[in-house]
Amino acid sequence: MPALTLSGLRKSYAGKEVLRGLDLSIYRGECFGLLGPNGAGKTTTLRLCLGLTTPDSGNITVLDQAIPMFARQTRIRIGVVPQFDSLDPDFSIRENLLIFGRYFDIPDAMLNSRIPDLLEFAGLSNRGDAGIRSLSGGMKRRLSLARALINDPELIFLDEPTTGLDPQARHIIWERLRQLLKMGKTLLLTTHFMEEAERLCQRIAIIDHGTLIAVGEPQALIGQHIEPQVVEVFGDGAAAWATQHAAQLADRCENTGETYFLYSRDPAALIVELERSKTLRFLHRRASLEDVFLKLTGRELRD
Amino acid sequence: MNSQWAIPQLSWRFRHIWQRNSLVWRKLAIPSMLGNLADPLLYMLGLGYGLGRMLETVDGISYIGFLASGIICSSTMMSASFETMYSGFSRMHIQKTWETLLNAPLTLDDVVLGELIWAASKSFLSGCAVLIVATALGLVPSWLAVIVLPVILLTGLAFSSLGLIMTALSPSYDFFMYYFTLGVTPMMLLCGVFFPLEQLPLFAQQLAQCLPLTHAVSLVRPLVHGMVPTHYFLNIAVLSLYTVIGFYLALACTRRRLLQ
Incomplete structure (x- = not known):
């Protein structure tokens, strides 16, 4: 059985259709990436899976339970790392973990035995009594992740887990997520960072305008949807050069501002041509x- | 199940929200209590002794004794309103505390009920603090005043319900000023806190009969002086209705705001 199945999911807000028949399956033990531009329906999808809002139509099954009917009971087995840190600023790091754990009716004795491991996981072992306001962005995100593990969840939702973090902090989060995968957890993450999705996810889905437009392994999607090589051309005269040569030398050409993206199966001739130019630069x-x-x-x- | 007007699903799980808020409060309990007590005591002592000098008696009792029972009620109202609106809005909107609760196995019904009971508990302490000070000043002559305790709790519940409606509707902190200007301040003046209702023109008296604070004062004032309130059944019923209907409306508005 998949960890999560969505079928024909529809949801409108104020007359605007945010999801228009979304179908998706996530297998147990995989890291699944949900990608899409802003407003594509990623956060709505997560909210629906948690039972925080009801779909207009369609079915949601999470950990073999029908959602939203059994949402509350199912959340006992789910961890959530929200997009914006919602740590309790009035509590210390340790209290944040303890009090969140109590919401799950976990006895204090069990929580107190779990908290040292979670602090270690978050890299905050010697700071348990520190306040939240003293933490950096990366520390807060690690604590949010540790908090989501207090109930030893089978499935973890992460909404843009590394947005706003510096590269060092991001790499630590990625390393922790890999640890969780080794422990057999299922991860569902939304992200804007393609590098993040490519590194972490076994499979990804791209959604846009509320429907699924592609799903599969990152490398397979690259092979399936796009030419394997890219040459980015920019610099003085790039526009004139592209109009003249792009069509013959590349399979496909796209343009954003001053940069031309030439997609090709064999860019050898293209590169020879570009190297002859004094003013053009390329990657x-x-x-x-x-x-x-x-x-x-x-x-x-x-x- | 998430439909806006569905019947509230009440559960003991609300205690988690209550416990969380009380742990935060405990960290600042003493300054918070003193702060809550200062304002009502200034009114009670300032007006009570200052204005009281000029008056023989009001309804057969000293003015400060008359005022004390009104201030017990208004202090409860203020505390419940501030807690549900300013602190509640902060937890709902700014700190995302409610979002965290909803990611755990708790429901919005649990959260709103927990906030209601919490704000009522906190306002109960505020009302009790005034009652204790009034007793220490010799302004509470009867043991019947013990029955004031559940009345304070009911008053706190009624005003917490109303405050939670405002919180659910509020786009920002500024919005609460309307409620204070159009709701709380008129009630302070119309509901018999500072002077007997009978001093008001008839239409204002009739309006006051629709407001919850009037009914709280109508219960507390006789009890403090050892008398059984004349219309206690009506008074209790009005406060209970404000609590129950207010809670239901607050929950429906909060569901519309957060669960859509």
């Missing part, structure tokens, strides 16, 4: 998940 790289994402969801701004 040759393998196609990434971000290229797939931009191809499928478009390059225009989503505000």
Whole structure:
């Protein structure tokens, strides 16, 4: 049985359809990434899975339980790392874990035996009595993650877990998430960072305008949707050069501002041509998940 | 189940919310208690002794004795209103405490009930503090005043319910000023806290009969002086209705705000 199944999920807010028939399955023990531009329906999907709002139609099954009917009972087995830290500023680090654990009716003795391990997991072992206001952004996020583990959940929802963190803090979060996967947890994360999705997730789904537009393993999606090589061209005269050469030398060309993205199966001739130019600059790289994402969801701004 | 007007699902799980809020309060209990007590005591002592000098008696008792029973009620109202609105809004909207509770196996019904009982408990302490000071000053002549305790609790519940409606509707802290200006202050003046209702024009007396604070004062004042309130059944019924209907409306508005 999958850890989570959504079928035909629809949800409107004030007449605007946020989800338009979303179908999705997440397997036990995998890290699944939910990607999509702002407003694609990612956070709504998480809220629906937690039973915090009801779908207009469609079915949700989480850990073999029907949602929202059994949402409260199912949340006992779920951990949630919210997008914005919601730690209790009036409590110390240890109290944050203890008091959150009590919401699950876990006895204090058991909580007190779990808390040292969770503090260690968060890298905050010697700071248990410190206040929340003294913590950096990365520490707060690690504590949020540790708090989500207080009930030893089978399934963990992470809403943009590394947004706003510096690279060091981000790498530590990634390392912790891999530890959780080794422990057999199922992770569902939403993210804007394609690198994050590519590194962590066994499978990802790209949703846009409330429907699923692609799902699969990151490498498979890259192979399936896009040419394997990318040459980014920029610098003086890039526009004129692209109009003249792009069509013959590349399979496909896209443009954002002053940069031209040339997608190609074999860019050898393209690179020879570019090297002859004195003013153009270029970057040759393998196609990434971000290229797939931009191809499928478009390059225009989503505000 | 999430429908806005569904029947409230009451559960003992509300104690988790109550316990969380009381742990925060305990960290600041003494300054908080003194702060809550200062304002009502200033009114009671300032007006009671100052204005009281000029008056023989009011309804057959000393003015300060008359005023004390009114201040017990208004202090309870103030405390319940501040707790549900300013502190409640902070927990709901600013600190995202309610969001955290909803990610745990608790429901919004648990959260709103927990906030109601918590604010009522806190306002109960405020009302009791005034009662204790009044007793120490010799202003509470009867043992019947013990029955004031459950009345304070009921008064706290009624005003907490009303405050929670405002919290559910409020876009920001500024919104609460309307409630204080249009609701709380008129009640302070119309409901018999500072002077007997009979001093008001008839239409104002009739309006006052619709307001919860009038009914709290109508219960507390006779009890403090050893008399059984004339219309105690009506008074209790009005405060209970404000509690029950207010809670239901507060829950419905909060569901619409947070669960849609």
